[in-house]
Amino acid sequence: MPLRIPDKLPAVDILKQENIFVMDNSRAHTQDIRPLRIVILNLMPLKVTTETDLVRLLSNTPLQLDVTFMKLASHTPKNTPAEHMAMFYKDFEELKDMKFDGMIITGAPVETYEYEDVTYWKEVTGIFSWAKTHVTSTLYICWAAQAGLYFHYGIPKYPLAKKMFGVFVQKPIDPLLPIFRGFDDSFNMPHSRHTEVRREDIIKDGRLSLIAESEESGVSMVMANGGREIFVTGHLEYVADTLDREYRRDKGKRPDVDMPVNYYEGDNPDNKPVVTWRAHANLMFSNWINYYVYQETPYDINKIE
Structure with a gap:
């Protein structure tokens, strides 16, 4: 796809080696096409890794995307x-007067803190508010999903005795939703978190729709405002070795972190991880772009409200 990303971004070379077509800004400016503007607020510690993971998934659509x-x-x-x-x-100050067709807000390594104790809480919630009037659809991931649900709808988070860590089976509650087009009856999603939001809090708020959940990992996807806000508590964007790197990093250092489940071949960390979520990750991101961004956003981007 013609994916427009900044010149010299490290993800360009990585994705070209995977035969994914990306277009830097220099070439894109020669094409007379109204691209979809996608802004990514990247709160993850390893920025380059997260950039590449997200751009890889965004590339799976024939639409032209301009990523900021x-x-x-x-x-x-x-x-x-x-x-x-x-x-x-x-x-944010440089972008606040612009409007975007879609936005992705990533997770962040601050979930064990109370929201108001996060040093950048005031700024990030200002961005949450801004997105409601400046973005057609916003995809909140992991900590951002919990934080967005709390800020917009007052949904609390709860600490877990052990980290929710591994790959868990999810079931769409309404399989006919466009976000699930092409999905199987169940799908796998990696999770890596120390806190959770709970089903009972979601379903009693009439503004929210619980759209996917797991018997093991609980709430996985929530939607609001007809898809203008989608909250995903896991990490479909993760690549094969992400959970493995997290496990090696924390092994022996944290008593609340066990081996990721349903992940290594034979549940043996000496074996390679088995990827069971990649196809649905590509489907979800392309469905989000097509049905909740492209088909909902006005051609005149300044008319987003």
Whole structure:
């Protein structure tokens, strides 16, 4: 697909090696097409990894996407070079007067904190509010999903005794929703979190629709405002070794982290991970772009409200 991303972004070379067609801004400017504007607020520690994971999934559509990366002014990442942030990311202040067809807000390693104790809570909730009037559809992932549900709808989070860690079977509650077009009766989703939102809190709020859940991992997908807000508590964007890297990082250091379940061949961490979620990850992202962004956004992007 003609995916427009910033010149020299590391993801470009990685994805070209995977035979994924990407187009840097220099070439894209020669094409007279109204691209869909997608902004990504990347709160994950390893920015380059998350950029690549998300761009890979966004590439699975014939529509032209113009991707912009947003950062917080109130937080300086420790694991990404300042040069990378300066070259490829823009502060919210630079983007607040623009409108976007779609937005993705990632997870963040702050879930064990109370929301109001997160140092950038005020800025990130300002962005949550801004998205309601400046973005056609916003996809909230993991911590962002919990934070968005709390900020917009007052849904609390609850600590878990053990990290929800592994790959879990999910079931669509309404399989006819466009977000699930092409899905099987069940699908797998990686989870990596220390907190949860609960079914009973979601279903008693008439503004929210619980659209997918798991007997093991609980609430997985929630929708509001006809798809203008979609909250995903897991990580369909994860690649094969993401959970493995997290496990090796925390092994022996945290008593609340066990081996990721339903992940390694034979449940043996000496074996390679088995990827069982990639097809549905591609489907979900392409369905989101097609049905909740492209088919809902006005041609004149300034008419988003």
